[in-house]
Amino acid sequence: MQLSRGSIVAAALDILDNYGFPDMTMRRVASHLNVAPGALYWHVANKQELITAIAEEIVSDVHHSDASVSPIQLSELFRTCLLRHRDGAEIVTASMSQPNSVVHSQVLDSFLRSISAQFHSRETTDMDLQSSAYGLVHLTLGSVLIEQSSKQYAADTGQEETAPKIELSRRSVELLLEGLRHS
Template identity: 35%
Template sequence: MRLHREDVLAGALGLLDQEGLEGLTMRRLAASLGVGPSALYWHYRDKQALLEAIAEEIMSGVADVDAALPPRERTAELARRLRLALLARRDGARVLSGTYVRLPNTLRFGEVAVLALAATGVPEAETALAFFAVQDYVLGHVIEEQSREHQLATTDRTPTPDAATTGDYPAIGTAIRHWAERTPDDRFEYGLRLLLDGLDRRTGA
């Protein structure tokens, strides 16, 4: 059976979900597809090109927000949609953060987000800084979410220290325990509000 580019991408996504980013190698992918590694390079010149294709697939539909939403809510919805898209794939945030994709889904997300930020009143010279501040917040938050989830699933070590462990550092110990009482959704929304409130103050909104 002839191997198509779409078959390679689908196989890579499946292997990513099963083994994680470290387990996604060209050799393992070729074996899972029943071909030699050289067959993959006919479609993707190297692993980086394959990761870019995965990132572009992750970004599919993320920019599809209601253009009638107020600019601030549009920006927030884009951030939420990006987070959910990254969470839908194992190590999704790590994949996206390691690529610099210049393909339609990714570029469209940036276009829609920059226009939303500009509509909130962010000066044109600062829209790039504002856009990447929001995007990097989402990426960092999801990397932490997925790392914590993986640690909880694969080890008996809890990421939240008990009071005895932080006895000499009571302030951070208390802060961590308050943090742990909130859901990932709550923590994400709090940080997103901080960013957007800061933008509001900067633009006088």
């Protein structure tokens, strides 16, 4: 296999899915690809850049979504993308927390397009639209982060897994959008 940024991201996602974020190290990715760790740095500058590349892959369906997708559907798509990978929400949060995060901008822009298509009117301010996009992104991300952390805790401790709060999350999104409709 030819070493490339794509093959490195694929290997890192495989490690993420099988072992979790804490075990996804540059050394482990290199070992997984049967290369020396230094070989990775020709394609990714450091672990932070790798985290961003992984997060971009995780949220690519959201980033490439059409503006006609409703904010509720987009929130559900975002949730699905995050849940596809073990610790997906943690990786995306780590990427979004970096200064000038491309992933944060991409996801927020996707939500802003969706919300603007459905709610833009003379009475709705740009600040209201942006605040709603911000709220939906962080509401969904936080909800999934807690769900994935709870699932991992249950697995690690042998506790019974709590059911995901899908209906509560969806209703929270609906209430946020209802607030925008009435603002």
